[in-house]
Amino acid sequence: MRGATLQSIATAAGVHRSTAARALDPGQSHRISPEVVERVRAEAQRQGYRRDAIAASLRTGRSRLVGVVVPDLANPVFAPILDGIGAQLSSEGYSMLVADGGPDAAAQAAIVEELIARRVDGLVLATATRDDPVLTICLNAGVPTVLVNRREDELRASSIVTDDLAGMFLAVEHLIELGHHRIGHLAGPVDFSTGVLRRKGFEDAMRTAGLAADAVVVTTEYSRPAGRSATASLLDRWPDVTAIAASNDLLALGAIQELKVRGLSCPADLSIVGHNDMPLMDMVAPPLTTVQIGLAEMGEQAARHLLDHISGSSLKPAVLQVRPQFVLRDSTAMASK
Amino acid sequence: MRGATLQSIATAAGVHRSTAARALDPGQSHRISPEVVERVRAEAQRQGYRRDAIAASLRTGRSRLVGVVVPDLANPVFAPILDGIGAQLSSEGYSMLVADGGPDAAAQAAIVEELIARRVDGLVLATATRDDPVLTICLNAGVPTVLVNRREDELRASSIVTDDLAGMFLAVEHLIELGHHRIGHLAGPVDFSTGVLRRKGFEDAMRTAGLAADAVVVTTEYSRPAGRSATASLLDRWPDVTAIAASNDLLALGAIQELKVRGLSCPADLSIVGHNDMPLMDMVAPPLTTVQIGLAEMGEQAARHLLDHISGSSLKPAVLQVRPQFVLRDSTAMASK
DNA sequence: GATGTTTATGCGATCGATTGCACGTTGTCA
DNA sequence: TGACAACGTGCAATCGATCGCATAAACATC
Numbered sequence: 001m002r003g004a005t006l007q008s009i010a011t012a013a014g015v016h017r018s019t020a021a022r023a024l025d026p027g028q029s030h031r032i033s034p035e036v037v038e039r040v041r042a043e044a045q046r047q048g049y050r051r052d053a054i055a056a057s058l059r060t061g062r063s064r065l066v067g068v069v070v071p072d073l074a075n076p077v078f079a080p081i082l083d084g085i086g087a088q089l090s091s092e093g094y095s096m097l098v099a100d101g102g103p104d105a106a107a108q109a110a111i112v113e114e115l116i117a118r119r120v121d122g123l124v125l126a127t128a129t130r131d132d133p134v135l136t137i138c139l140n141a142g143v144p145t146v147l148v149n150r151r152e153d154e155l156r157a158s159s160i161v162t163d164d165l166a167g168m169f170l171a172v173e174h175l176i177e178l179g180h181h182r183i184g185h186l187a188g189p190v191d192f193s194t195g196v197l198r199r200k201g202f203e204d205a206m207r208t209a210g211l212a213a214d215a216v217v218v219t220t221e222y223s224r225p226a227g228r229s230a231t232a233s234l235l236d237r238w239p240d241v242t243a244i245a246a247s248n249d250l251l252a253l254g255a256i257q258e259l260k261v262r263g264l265s266c267p268a269d270l271s272i273v274g275h276n277d278m279p280l281m282d283m284v285a286p287p288l289t290t291v292q293i294g295l296a297e298m299g300e301q302a303a304r305h306l307l308d309h310i311s312g313s314s315l316k317p318a319v320l321q322v323r324p325q326f327v328l329r330d331s332t333a334m335a336s337k
Numbered sequence: 338m339r340g341a342t343l344q345s346i347a348t349a350a351g352v353h354r355s356t357a358a359r360a361l362d363p364g365q366s367h368r369i370s371p372e373v374v375e376r377v378r379a380e381a382q383r384q385g386y387r388r389d390a391i392a393a394s395l396r397t398g399r400s401r402l403v404g405v406v407v408p409d410l411a412n413p414v415f416a417p418i419l420d421g422i423g424a425q426l427s428s429e430g431y432s433m434l435v436a437d438g439g440p441d442a443a444a445q446a447a448i449v450e451e452l453i454a455r456r457v458d459g460l461v462l463a464t465a466t467r468d469d470p471v472l473t474i475c476l477n478a479g480v481p482t483v484l485v486n487r488r489e490d491e492l493r494a495s496s497i498v499t500d501d502l503a504g505m506f507l508a509v510e511h512l513i514e515l516g517h518h519r520i521g522h523l524a525g526p527v528d529f530s531t532g533v534l535r536r537k538g539f540e541d542a543m544r545t546a547g548l549a550a551d552a553v554v555v556t557t558e559y560s561r562p563a564g565r566s567a568t569a570s571l572l573d574r575w576p577d578v579t580a581i582a583a584s585n586d587l588l589a590l591g592a593i594q595e596l597k598v599r600g601l602s603c604p605a606d607l608s609i610v611g612h613n614d615m616p617l618m619d620m621v622a623p624p625l626t627t628v629q630i631g632l633a634e635m636g637e638q639a640a641r642h643l644l645d646h647i648s649g650s651s652l653k654p655a656v657l658q659v660r661p662q663f664v665l666r667d668s669t670a671m672a673s674k
Numbered sequence: 675g676a677t678g679t680t681t682a683t684g685c686g687a688t689c690g691a692t693t694g695c696a697c698g699t700t701g702t703c704a
Numbered sequence: 705t706g707a708c709a710a711c712g713t714g715c716a717a718t719c720g721a722t723c724g725c726a727t728a729a730a731c732a733t734c
Contacts, residue, residue, distance in 0.1 A: 053456065073416060073423055074416050076616050079416050083409075083411040086410055086436065090436070098423065111427075114432065119389065279411070280616075283621040284620040285624070
């Protein structure tokens with residue numbers, strides 16, 4: 001049954017293929033007489049016709065396809081983001097081309113080139129660094145692009161992010177309220193906006209409270225192993241910290257693992273706050289106190305915003321901030337001393 | 338710079354566009370004189386030419402696009418599967434069109450129709466029921482399709498699954514070795530192959546050990562709430578069970594939650610075994626003893642197999658089983674009585 | 675009834691890459 | 705030297721839907 005074409009149903013219905021096209025297009029069918037519309041529809045139904053999106057794209061120049069690039073598909077943090085993007089896109093008749101760009105820019109660039117060759121109408125990058133060469137490619141190619149979760153320093157493209165400063169502020173305030181005053185920070189990579197902004201949030205919050213913000217270890221990736229080794233450095237260097245604010249849940253999980261290895265327990269010996277509230281963070285041991293950044297919502301908004309960019313001519317790049325929310329669970333406790 | 342076309346570089350290089358096409362195709366360039374090839378390549382480079390995949394697809398009928406349908410993108414179990422599929426596909430120059438079909442067949446059918454209209458070269462369904470109407474659509478459309486994680490009863494399409502019987506056997510054997518003889522089972526939905534096969538695995542293992550396999554509660558979806566309420570029913574009806582073999586990790590997590598609510602603890606009061614070994618199952622409380630089913634590997638194999646189907650003429654449908662592996666963690670303990 | 679307007683439909687170019695066929699040139703062999 | 709093969713390129717049809725323009729018929733207006 002491969003091959004019911006517009007031509008074939010037009011012939012069968014005794015009309016020209018352009019007439020058939022109009023009859024089947026809900027936006028145009030009113031220009032065609034009802035009986036012809038009915039005849040064409042019936043014939044299309046009978047032959048099981050489906051419009052060939054490829055051919056349509058070639059002619060119109062639009063593919064109704066959006067490319068989404070993530071740095072690591074296996075990381076559970078992206079599932080809700082993709083979910084949000086996908087939901088929003090499909091409600092508008094768009095589909096999502098998901099690609100794992102990996103951690104390095106060269107591979108990401110190749111992937112993006114591939115997506116552009118496939119004539120995507122727009123791109124969502126969850127991979128952005130603070131000065132992202134991949135974004136340059138997208139912009140040069142004239143493809144509407146939005147960033148999600150991370151942003152650039154410059155405002156070259158719209159970004160949908162959480163308020164990283166405010167989020168980390170919430171986390172640190174909580175620890176301070178619990179009586180901690182020697183607090184360490186596991187900072188994210190310096191080339192990610194989340195890394196530096198959350199670190200700044202940490203420092204601001206500490207200073208505001210009149211506390212020293214020196215116990216900081218910078219990681220080079222958001223992962224559990226990175227969290228473990230960073231925590232090891234932190235504890236070796238500042239053995240007196242009683243709490244850790246991590247800039248990411250995976251780092252926090254790594255920290256918890258390191259504590260366990262050292263025979264320390266969380267939260268009895270050290271309090272730990274994560275960031276992002278990834279799926280399952282309520283079930284880990286101990287259930288992680290963290291900052292929820294609205295992953296699915298960011299995805300939705302990114303998609304919606306991208307669609308606006310695609311249709312609405314030239315919107316100014318903007319930064320949309322989703323409000324972070326503190327989530328109290330069991331990985332934090334009163335300072336004992 | 339939008340619009341370096343084959344024609345434009347051909348003109349600039351002083352050749353016909355068909356010659357340019359051949360010069361740029363590694364498989365054809367040997368038929369063209371080296372100097373022309375060089376000239377065309379240089380010009381293509383200079384103009385930043387990218388072949389328009391859409392136009393090529395229209396002509397050739399192949400899109401190098403594979404549709405992947407999952408029932409719930411937000412479920413972390415699919416992240417590794419998508420990762421495996423994506424890795425394999427991109428290594429062969431294919432891209433992945435990911436769609437969330439939702440739980441019901443009608444919506445899935447609509448999504449699949451959409452994917453077919455986009456002329457995907459093949460489809461991976463992670464949504465299959467034991468007699469799947471959506472697969473019928475794919476087959477009727479003549480689109481190569483493989484099932485991943487779940488299979489049909491009939492062998493209409495190739496499936497890449499784990500050995501569900503064997504996997505559950507491992508789980509139950511483990512519990513029995515720990516001295517449990519009153520073991521309950523949280524069965525998956527009856528219309529999923531995983532639901533019935535794992536249940537059968539449970540029953541077989543119990544009977545093999547001469548134990549009664551009557552303490553079974555059937556769920557209607559794989560989710561934590563479903564696990565909680567199923568566990569509630571199970572404990573109400575068979576208060577003497579000392580262990581539960583769940584047919585899915587999320588069900589197991591739900592069970593743990595229900596225990597907690599009842600003031601029981603895992604594994605002290607009840608042992609629980611999950612299934613799938615989703616991401617983070619090593620970090621939940623307690624770290625979940627489960628059966629690892631090779632999610633990423635299934636994804637990879639599914640993609641590889643699909644590509645074979647796409648290129649290699651007509652392979653017979655087959656069931657490929659990835660071997661499950663028992664993972665011992667802390668949610669199981671010796672039976673106390 | 676002549677002119678203007680609306681309505682329904684047909685016509686054909688177009689998007690850009692691919693590919694079977696044809697043509698001219700050069701080289702080979704008897 | 706004539707017949708034929710091999711090679712490098714050009715030519716033009718093709719994939720299927722879309723859409724501006726043309727046209728014919730129907731209808732309205734004075």
